[in-house]
Amino acid sequence: MGPPLRLTRAAAKARTRELLLAAAAQVFAEHGYAGASVDEIAAQAGYTIGALYSHFSGKDELFLTLFDLHAAGHLRDIEEIIRQCTGDPDFAALGDYLATLADNDSCRWALESEFRRHAMTRPELMARLAERRAAGQTAIAGLMPGRRPGTAQCAEDDAALVITQLEGLILQRRLNPASVPPGLFAEALRRFFPPPTWAGAAAL
Amino acid sequence: MGPPLRLTRAAAKARTRELLLAAAAQVFAEHGYAGASVDEIAAQAGYTIGALYSHFSGKDELFLTLFDLHAAGHLRDIEEIIRQCTGDPDFAALGDYLATLADNDSCRWALESEFRRHAMTRPELMARLAERRAAGQTAIAGLMPGRRPGTAQCAEDDAALVITQLEGLILQRRLNPASVPPGLFAEALRRFFPPPTWAGAAAL
DNA sequence: CTATTGACATAGCGCTCGCTATGTGGAGTA
DNA sequence: TACTCCACATAGCGAGCGCTATGTCAATAG
Known part of the structure; x- marks a missing residue:
């Protein structure tokens, strides 16, 4: 099949992971490790903590x-x-x-x-x-x-x-x-x- | 009068302040600002949070x-x-x-x-x-x-x-x-x- | 088309936090 | 010695935290 109009499942997952990592970098940088909340990281990436915990085991x-x-x-x-x-x-x-x-x-x-x-x-x-x-x-x-x-x-x-x-x-x-x-x-x-x-x- | 055997009131207060600052430096260094707790800082200095809040307005x-x-x-x-x-x-x-x-x-x-x-x-x-x-x-x-x-x-x-x-x-x-x-x-x-x-x- | 999977959302638990209200005992003063 | 004061201790409140249990719905496979 040709290139999908929408992202494939795996590609979307990888993109979400990258977005979460970028958001985490920003929030960790601003508040430090302890001061960063997983809710804020997920929100910054445009998701909720459910997405975060399906990609990483935790903070x-x-x-x-x-x-x-x-x-x-x-x-x-x-x-x-x-x-x-x-x-x-x-x-x-x-x-x-x-x-x-x-x-x-x-x-x-x-x-x-x-x-x-x-x-x-x-x-x-x-x-x-x-x-x-x-x-x-x-x-x-x-x-x-x-x-x-x-x-x-x-x-x-x-x-x-x-x-x-x-x-x-x-x-x-x-x-x-x-x-x-x-x-x-x-x-x-x-x-x-x-x-x-x-x-x-x-x-x- | 000669030098007091025990610390005078003001000297003891100043010493407490220094101890609190030294403890705070240690705890802030180890855990970062958000990760440091005022209880741990006070305990590290040998006091409780009552002492901390009588010397500083807060964290x-x-x-x-x-x-x-x-x-x-x-x-x-x-x-x-x-x-x-x-x-x-x-x-x-x-x-x-x-x-x-x-x-x-x-x-x-x-x-x-x-x-x-x-x-x-x-x-x-x-x-x-x-x-x-x-x-x-x-x-x-x-x-x-x-x-x-x-x-x-x-x-x-x-x-x-x-x-x-x-x-x-x-x-x-x-x-x-x-x-x-x-x-x-x-x-x-x-x-x-x-x-x-x-x-x-x-x-x- | 139907069934299944899994990426993600939602709600809530247990815990720790910063901070405050209040108590107390020893140092300062006469 | 008796009164005063304040440096410090104690108890507890409201809020926010990391994390989990569970629900939902769209993308996939057959």
Whole structure:
């Protein structure tokens, strides 16, 4: 048969699940885990709690599902940016992109803070988050140039520095956009990726 | 009269207030604002909710008091570290200090995440937090050397970068101490405070 | 067309919450 | 010592919570 005019049963279910997850992200971000009510999450998605409990076993599973999705995909954007810093990067454009990344998805960074707070008090969540971040850091380390040959600095350390620098800047821009203009993102990246020829000659 | 053997009435009241605030910080950090119960906060301090409500108008005032105390004092430690970076700094010692700063006060950084999440959804809190941080940043900017004369980089931008770098590293160390050894803090500081004579000669 | 399934709605239970009204005992004062 | 006061304890109320039991109706299969 051709494409159905209406969504098929399974497709509709998958769509409902996505809507519930998106609504949960928004409500968890705004009120925190304990402050978020399953009624509000379901209502935000356009359903009632019956729909929610037919897709998830409860509030906790909903939160943990979001946690894993977030932990898996969080460093991907940063990795992509770092990848574009190799070769002949356009730092100004990357700075603009980072600024929009910080400005959009308003609930994303609030969720990030909520996840971190949760992870700090629940060892198994901390382990999962640390593992995902370690994988992302290693991927980024593979992209970092082995510069400053005089120092014993390794690529893993460079990656940790650039990740935390960009995350810190993003969180700061969430609090006060004026204090972190796009040019500051660009400047931060420039410091980790100096012009290849000059730096090689000037070092030591 | 000499110092009283037992605490005077006002001193005991002040001590109770401090105990309540410390307990509140711990419980808010562990469970978040909505998840924290005033009963647990009072019990953690060794009192009941009667004591809590005779010192604070309610849960919200308790939280806002902590918020202001935190916002006021948060960048002081970083400012002190940056001050010690001027002159002839011992980066290794400062790195050790930053590591212990991240490791101790476990509830402090969980509270930091909770405050940020709250600020992201409440404009008046965001304004207050941004104002305090701007003041701290300006103080730190006054300590930053006006290096790299070739670039249009100003001290305020340098301060924003070093603050967000250190905060990002601290938060990362909370999640995974092994990924941020004390030496990485030291390396981060070194990059913002290069040896004075060499850098001046090597620049441009 | 009929039967069946299951995605989702509805109502309500038990529990905990923030907060208040009220009680009480020891520190302060003369 | 006797009176006063207030820091703190205690009991309970109304509201909202997560979750479950049950109902409903449209999409599917035969």
